[in-house]
Amino acid sequence: xxxxxxxxxxxxxxxxxxxxxxxxxxxxxxxxxxxxxxxxxxxxxxxxxxxxxxxxxxxxxxxxxxxxxxxxxxxxxxxxxxxxxxxxxxxxxxxxxxxxxxxxxxxxxxxxxxxxxxxxxxxxxxxxxxxxxxxxxxxxxxxxxxxxxxxxxxxxxxxxxxxxxxxxxxxxxxxxxxxxxxxxxxxxxxxxxxxxxxxxxxxxxxxxxxxxxxxxxxxxxxxxxxxxxxxxxxxxxxxxxxxxxxxxxxxxxxxxxxxxxxxxxxxxxxxxxxxxxxxxxxxxxxxxxxxxxxxxxx
DNA sequence: AACCGAGCTAGAGGCCGGTC
DNA sequence: GACCGGCCTCTAGCTCGGTT
Numbered sequence: 001x002x003x004x005x006x007x008x009x010x011x012x013x014x015x016x017x018x019x020x021x022x023x024x025x026x027x028x029x030x031x032x033x034x035x036x037x038x039x040x041x042x043x044x045x046x047x048x049x050x051x052x053x054x055x056x057x058x059x060x061x062x063x064x065x066x067x068x069x070x071x072x073x074x075x076x077x078x079x080x081x082x083x084x085x086x087x088x089x090x091x092x093x094x095x096x097x098x099x100x101x102x103x104x105x106x107x108x109x110x111x112x113x114x115x116x117x118x119x120x121x122x123x124x125x126x127x128x129x130x131x132x133x134x135x136x137x138x139x140x141x142x143x144x145x146x147x148x149x150x151x152x153x154x155x156x157x158x159x160x161x162x163x164x165x166x167x168x169x170x171x172x173x174x175x176x177x178x179x180x181x182x183x184x185x186x187x188x189x190x191x192x193x194x195x196x197x198x199x200x201x202x203x204x205x206x207x208x209x210x211x212x213x214x215x216x217x218x219x220x221x222x223x224x225x226x227x228x229x230x231x232x233x234x235x236x237x238x239x240x241x242x243x244x245x246x247x248x249x250x251x252x253x254x255x256x257x258x259x260x261x262x263x264x265x266x267x268x269x270x271x272x273x274x275x276x277x278x279x280x281x282x283x284x285x286x287x288x289x290x291x292x293x294x295x296x297x298x
Numbered sequence: 299a300a301c302c303g304a305g306c307t308a309g310a311g312g313c314c315g316g317t318c
Numbered sequence: 319g320a321c322c323g324g325c326c327t328c329t330a331g332c333t334c335g336g337t338t
Contacts, residue, residue: 037305
């Protein structure tokens, strides 16, 4: 149809009802239009199809052969359209068969995803769950195979423009070193603390400063960061087997037998545990369901 | 603000089938 | 055949909302 682009698709709805009712007045009532309006629609349809479509007959109208040929394909096409534009149905986790992908650091995996995993498996047994690392320069994930993506424990950066951010927990930082580390029992001054050899976690790779360094900068000091690693769990091994010390999330190492905690000579502000997700996934029912589950599990 | 299109009400007229 | 009722079509004048 060469002039299809100029066709008012509402006219097809009118035609569909006309072919069901075979009566302009009843079609108008069904469409909540006036009878002259439906009559005008019919006139436009006749002009478009270059066919009378409906002819006056005994007790109503009779469809032409062209109209009869249109009836079923039109009905099917409108059903597809109606389904396409109808409101999104609520997410049914029990029967859903989708794949979620979540970007998280190893700390996020152990403290956020692990507690959520059992509930996730129970509530959505037919769905899959993929944990992907927080690599360098990654933008907000755009959504998985019909599921979605979430970034727990990620600091908002320029790469996360267009993401929705929800903080669901505040965490504190503690000073950690190996069992028997002399510095941790000597209650060092701030200057002595700064001279110790530190290890930092840089999930994006290669960074040598963090919240602690920003705090020290404000009092005119800087610490010796001699090791930067991308994974939190590796730091546990490092500080348990060397004289390096680290400022780490309290929950990460509190059950580790090789390390001990000490009060740092300076108060380090805590951090927000947050989820980030693509704005396009914000209203997706499956995505909303997973976000809610993770938030409840933390 | 002017214009345009869609839709409304109200009214007139034509066509058709049923009834007397 | 005349009359009546139901239905369709068209026109006029109006409102309303969107566009220019």
